[in-house]
Amino acid sequence: xxxxxxxxxxxxxxxxxxxxxxxxxxxxxxxxxxxxxxxxxxxxxxxxxxxxxxxxxxxxxxxxxxxxxxxxxxxxxxxxxxxxxxxxxxxxxxxxxxxxxxxxxxxxxxxxxxxxxxxxxxxxxxxxxxxxxxxxxxxxxxxxxxxxxxxxxxxxxxxxxxxxxxxxxxxxxxxxxxxxxxxxxxxxxxxxxxxxxxxxxxxxxxxxxxxxxxxxxxxxxxxxxxxxxxxxxxxxxxxxxxxxxxxxxxxxxxxxxxx
Ligand SMILES: NC(=O)c1ccc[n+]([C@@H]2O[C@H](COP(=O)([O-])OP(=O)(O)OC[C@H]3O[C@@H](n4cnc5c(N)ncnc54)[C@H](OP(=O)(O)O)[C@@H]3O)[C@@H](O)[C@H]2O)c1
Numbered sequence: 135x136x137x138x139x140x141x142x143x144x145x146x147x148x149x150x151x152x153x154x155x156x157x158x159x160x161x162x163x164x165x166x167x168x169x170x171x172x173x174x175x176x177x178x179x180x181x182x183x184x185x186x187x188x189x190x191x192x193x194x195x196x197x198x199x200x201x202x203x204x205x206x207x208x209x210x211x212x213x214x215x216x217x218x219x220x221x222x223x224x225x226x227x228x229x230x231x232x233x234x235x236x237x238x239x240x241x242x243x244x245x246x247x248x249x250x251x252x253x254x255x256x257x258x259x260x261x262x263x264x265x266x267x268x269x270x271x272x273x274x275x276x277x278x279x280x281x282x283x284x285x286x287x288x289x290x291x292x293x294x295x296x297x298x299x300x301x302x303x304x305x306x307x308x309x310x311x312x313x314x315x316x317x318x319x320x321x322x323x324x325x326x327x328x329x330x331x332x333x334x335x336x337x338x339x340x341x342x343x344x345x346x347x348x349x350x351x352x353x354x355x356x357x358x359x360x361x362x363x364x365x366x367x368x369x370x371x372x373x374x375x376x377x378x379x380x381x382x383x384x385x386x387x388x389x390x391x392x393x
Contacts, residue, residue, distance in 0.1 A: 136358030137308070138274070138317035141224075144352075145170035148222040150215060152202060152259060153229030153278070155182040157328030161344035162226070162351055167195065169352070174215050174222060176200050177229065202229045202255030205262070212262050224274040224355075225263050226321075227256050232330045234289040245292040252296035256303070264311070271315035274355075276362075277304045278321045281369055284376045285383060288393035289336070308360060319354070320361045323347055324368040336391075340368035 141147065149166050153159040155177035163173045167190045175183050176198045183197035196218055198211035215222055231251040233244050256277060267273030282290045283297030304320035311318055325331060325338035326347045342350075342365050354362025363369040375386055 137312075137360040138319060138355075138358040140358040141274075141355045147224055148172045148174065148219050150174040150176065150198075150222045150225040152176045152200070152208075152225065152227050154186070155179040157330055158278070158323065158326055158344045158347045158351075159226075159228040160186070161348040162228070163190075163195075165345070165348040165352055170194075172196075172219065174198055174219070176211055202227075202258060203250045205258040208259055208262055212266070216266070221266075221270070222273075224276065224317075225259070226276040226278065227259050228278045229255055230278065230280075230330065232293050234334065235291040235293070236289060237291055240291065248292045249296055252293070253299055256300060260307075264316075267311075267316050268314055273315075274317040274319065275307065275311075276319035276321055276355075277307075278323070279304070281322050281324050281363065281372050283322070284372055287387065288391055304360075317358075318360065321351060321354070322361060322363040322369065323350075324363075324365055324372075336393075340365050 144166060149171050151159050151163055151173065154163045154175035159177070163175050163186060166173050172194050173190065174196045175186055177183060178199060178201050180197065180199040183199060187195045187197045196215065198214055200207040200211040202208065229251055231248045233248060235241070235245070260275070263275060267275070277300050279300035280297040282294045283301045287294055301320060301322070304318055308318040325341040326344055327341055328344055331338060347364065350364035351362055375383060378386065
């Protein structure tokens with residue numbers, strides 16, 4: 135059963151991707167553009183966004199630089215988008231910051247920055263987007279979390295909890311906003327090869343390309359899924375682990391990661 139409306143004609147969609155300058159967001163912008171969606175792209179790196187808009191053509195793409203940790207920059211970008219296109223149909227909060235950290239390595243500055251982007255940044259964005267969609271009783275909001283949010287994992291001291299919070303947030307938003315006509319999507323990727331994971335010094339099982347991730351995300355929207363998770367060979371195994379009692383879960387993680 136689809137929990138959200140199925141998207142079957144991208145040519146009628148105006149999609150705003152926040153966190154589109156590199157990695158999964160950039161690949162998704164490319165894939166949506168090639169399906170004839172209009173794409174609004176945001177991140178801090180205005181140069182990369184402008185280069186993408188030049189490639190896509192200014193009639194079907196707009197660059198809206200912002201820093202998700204600074205609410206006034208999101209507000210200005212959103213207003214610019216509404217002024218330019220009269221509104222938008224789907225917003226994907228994709229911006230993320232990641233640093234591997236174990237409990238004995240806690241660095242407060244890095245930890246706070248991760249929470250600022252991955253958690254507070256999402257609050258900033260939602261405070262602007264939800265009222266806009268509520269006026270129309272329509273619109274879709276996607277939160278990009280991670281399978282790292284399913285349960286505690288080694289090297290995921292702050293990143294994991296920031297993504298776990300987004301899973302709970304998306305569930306709560308679905309409960310509150312579905313009846314108001316909004317669609318809420320939770321996106322949980324496994325490992326994807328991007329600048330974010332390039333710094334990892336450990337084996338990343340079932341790693342996929344950003345282009346493959348983008349196709350999975352589009353497939354999920356087209357099916358109207360609430361949770362879009364991939365690659366299934368990896369995420370389904372983690373979903374089983376999610377339901378194990380602690381004694382078995384901790385032992386399985388120790389055995390499989392050797393950490
Ligand atoms: N790669 C994976 O294996 C994986 C797995 C699970 C979940 N995810 C999640 O997927 C999302 C995309 O990650 P990715 O792997 O594609 O990484 P990425 O290539 O590093 O992309 C991160 C994006 O977020 C933007 N961003 C970072 N800080 C920002 C800020 N303060 N304000 C606005 N934009 C900001 C970056 O642009 P600027 O630097 O230009 O601002 C970039 O466009 C993240 O939320 C990540 O946690 C990734």
